[in-house]
Amino acid sequence: MLELLATERKTVNQLIAGLEKQFGPHCYERIDANFPIEKRAALMEFCKFNPPSTLLRSPVAEVKSFDGAKFIATDGSWLMLRGSGTEPILRIYAEAKSDAAAQKLLKLGVKLTRQV
Numbered sequence: 001m002l003e004l005l006a007t008e009r010k011t012v013n014q015l016i017a018g019l020e021k022q023f024g025p026h027c028y029e030r031i032d033a034n035f036p037i038e039k040r041a042a043l044m045e046f047c048k049f050n051p052p053s054t055l056l057r058s059p060v061a062e063v064k065s066f067d068g069a070k071f072i073a074t075d076g077s078w079l080m081l082r083g084s085g086t087e088p089i090l091r092i093y094a095e096a097k098s099d100a101a102a103q104k105l106l107k108l109g110v111k112l113t114r115q116v
Contacts, residue, residue: 024076024097025097025098026095026097027095027096027097027098027099027101027102028093028094028095028102029093029094029095029099029102029103029105029106030091030092030093030094030106031091031092031106031109031110032084032089032090032091032092033089033090033091033092033110033113034088034089034090035083035088035089035090035113036088037083037088039116040083040090042116043069043081043090043112043113043115043116044065044068044069044081044083046112046115046116047063047065047069047071047081047112048063048065048069050115051063051069051071052071052079052108052112054073055071055073055075055077055078055079055105055108056073056075056077056096056101056104056105058073058074058075058077059073059074060072060073060074061073061074067082068080068081068082068083068091069081069082075097076095076097077094077095077096077097077101077102077105078093078094078095078105079092079093079094079105079106079108079109080092080093080094080109081093081109081112081113090113092106092109092110092113094106094109
């Protein structure tokens with residue numbers, strides 16, 4: 001990062017603005033939810049075989065299940081549920097084109113935890 005700042009002679013905010021101009025906005029959110037370790041395997045299995053059909057009205061194009069459950073939509077937004085390795089905590093991550101959209105994805109993630 002330091003090399004990039006030095007060679008481009010731009011601030012971090014200017015670099016981010018350039019990336020957003022080229023690739024579109026990027027908003028990331030995360031919550032940590034209490035979730036029993038003994039239910040985690042059932043949740044991951046449920047998510048793997050019952051993915052949401054859409055994320056924010058965009059069809060889910062890919063489901064990854066190698067480190068939790070990650071749903072990736074055709075518009076680039078995504079939602080991931082991943083358990084802590086040592087605590088009864090479930091981390092729910094989301095990325096979308098706006099903060100409001102990322103928050104909606106987090107709510108979907110919490111809703112999925114209630115399925116098991």
